[in-house]
Amino acid sequence: MPKVGMEPIRRKALIDAAIAAIGDRGALDVTVSDIAGRAGVSSALAHHYFGNKERLLEATMRSLMTELAQDLRARVTPSMKPRERLAALIAVNFSDKQFAPGTVSAWLSFYLEAQRSAAMRHLLSVYSRRLHSNLMFDLAKLKPRAEAERISEGIAALIDGLYIRRALKQSGPERTSAVALIHDYLDTMLARGQA
Amino acid sequence: MPKVGMEPIRRKALIDAAIAAIGDRGALDVTVSDIAGRAGVSSALAHHYFGNKERLLEATMRSLMTELAQDLRARVTPSMKPRERLAALIAVNFSDKQFAPGTVSAWLSFYLEAQRSAAMRHLLSVYSRRLHSNLMFDLAKLKPRAEAERISEGIAALIDGLYIRRALKQSGPERTSAVALIHDYLDTMLARGQA
DNA sequence: TTCTTGATTGACTCGTCAGTCAATAATAAT
DNA sequence: ATTATTATTGACTGACGAGTCAATCAAGAA
Numbered sequence: 001m002p003k004v005g006m007e008p009i010r011r012k013a014l015i016d017a018a019i020a021a022i023g024d025r026g027a028l029d030v031t032v033s034d035i036a037g038r039a040g041v042s043s044a045l046a047h048h049y050f051g052n053k054e055r056l057l058e059a060t061m062r063s064l065m066t067e068l069a070q071d072l073r074a075r076v077t078p079s080m081k082p083r084e085r086l087a088a089l090i091a092v093n094f095s096d097k098q099f100a101p102g103t104v105s106a107w108l109s110f111y112l113e114a115q116r117s118a119a120m121r122h123l124l125s126v127y128s129r130r131l132h133s134n135l136m137f138d139l140a141k142l143k144p145r146a147e148a149e150r151i152s153e154g155i156a157a158l159i160d161g162l163y164i165r166r167a168l169k170q171s172g173p174e175r176t177s178a179v180a181l182i183h184d185y186l187d188t189m190l191a192r193g194q195a
Numbered sequence: 196m197p198k199v200g201m202e203p204i205r206r207k208a209l210i211d212a213a214i215a216a217i218g219d220r221g222a223l224d225v226t227v228s229d230i231a232g233r234a235g236v237s238s239a240l241a242h243h244y245f246g247n248k249e250r251l252l253e254a255t256m257r258s259l260m261t262e263l264a265q266d267l268r269a270r271v272t273p274s275m276k277p278r279e280r281l282a283a284l285i286a287v288n289f290s291d292k293q294f295a296p297g298t299v300s301a302w303l304s305f306y307l308e309a310q311r312s313a314a315m316r317h318l319l320s321v322y323s324r325r326l327h328s329n330l331m332f333d334l335a336k337l338k339p340r341a342e343a344e345r346i347s348e349g350i351a352a353l354i355d356g357l358y359i360r361r362a363l364k365q366s367g368p369e370r371t372s373a374v375a376l377i378h379d380y381l382d383t384m385l386a387r388g389q390a
Numbered sequence: 391t392t393c394t395t396g397a398t399t400g401a402c403t404c405g406t407c408a409g410t411c412a413a414t415a416a417t418a419a420t
Numbered sequence: 421a422t423t424a425t426t427a428t429t430g431a432c433t434g435a436c437g438a439g440t441c442a443a444t445c446a447a448g449a450a
Contacts, residue, residue: 005396005397006396006397006398007396007397010397025311026307026308026310026311027307027308027310027311029224031436031437031438032437032438032439033436033437033438041397041398041399042398042399042400043399043437043438043439044398044399044400044439044440044441045397045398045399047438047439047440048397048398051439052438052439053437053438053439105307105310108306108307108310109307111303111359111363112221112222112300112303112304112307113221113222114363115221115222115300115303115363116220116221116222124363150376150379153372153376154353154376154380156356156360157352157353157356157357157360157373157376158349158352158353158356159356160355160356160359160360161351161352161353161354161355161356161357161359162352162356164306164355164356164359165351165352165355168306168309168310168319177348178352181345181348181349181352184345184349185349185380188383188384188387189383192383200426200427201426201427201428202426202427205427226406226407226408227407227408227409228406228407228408236427236428236429237428237429237430238407238408238409238429239409239410239411239428239429239430240427240428240429242408242409242410243427243428246409247408247409248407248408248409391450392449392450393448393449393450394447394448394449394450395446395447395448395449396445396446396447396448397444397445397446397447398443398444398445398446399441399442399443399444399445400441400442400443400444401440401441401442401443402439402440402441402442403438403439403440403441404437404438404439404440405436405437405438406435406436406437406438407434407435407436407437408433408434408435408436409432409433409434410431410432410433410434411429411430411431411432411433412429412430412431412432413428413429413430413431414427414428414429414430415426415427415428415429416425416426416427416428417424417425417426417427418423418424418425418426419422419423419424419425420421420422420423420424
């Protein structure tokens, strides 16, 4: 049998712990000791595997992004119609997983951090471009380029805006209404100039 | 002549310095010494006037909010038509002042901090309610309650979302296009069901 | 068994930073 | 001139946190 090192297990545990810690603290100002403690290891080990705090946090963000991408791939198939794929795209951004306390804080912090850290900024731009091209892929089939571009901007803004607003209200209406609002926007814009 | 104490001058200087510092660092993790240094005083004096860091930051946020409110009052008059007032409301949120580097970071951090600090959360809810009621005041004249409510949600989300997106891209299209996008949304929604 | 390599940590160093305090200067009041 | 008040700071404390390191421990390889 292939021998397994501890490394992948510990890395994953530390990343998960980081998300949990960020959720509790509400921001990126978590301590390496706290994260390591949650993962059941010493802070020295966290440094051993990740080098420094920044890289651990970067890995955490990357993990969040790939998870989002996986969720999307799981819901979107080539056989779907453009409008259906857009619906799926909207849905993943408002799934349960995206509203886990740690995830919310992490994304917010991520946005903030992007102003300083070049690495974070790069990650964010990857995410942003991916969302944009996902949206455009289907929108371009339904509307002329320029208009599709504008609708794409609007949807991306609505996703960000509604996500934040929903995230900050522990109470407040269901995510359903946020999703409905985006669909409403999308349908209205798509209908324009038609029939 | 009325004798002026140093207190108001120093308070203002410290608050301005805090905004500048937040702009440079990109987040709320600024040091009191840094802020005080920019204001030309010792960190001890900052503590003297504000008690502690949290209260200084709260005052900074409050200052940002009242400034926004003042800008709004300066642009909105009772004689304006509802649609005009809505335009003014949108405009203030995308004014030059709101895009000063410190201001952007401060608002972002503010949103993040609201998850932890009760005081910050309270301030944010004040801001949020104020925006909502400002929007509803005019929207209610143009559409039935329920629909006005939904449009208000959409605009608020678009403001937040576009603000963030614009803020994080040093490049990217002008604010003009963001404002235009919101107007487009507003007009489309208002036109719905009409002749 | 002995050697090598990966896993893991306790203890420590070095910085930094919030907040305190006693002391000093300046200004106004009596 | 004396006293009270306000303004202001240097120096200090206490805490905390990132990152290092030498030393164990475990387990397979030689």
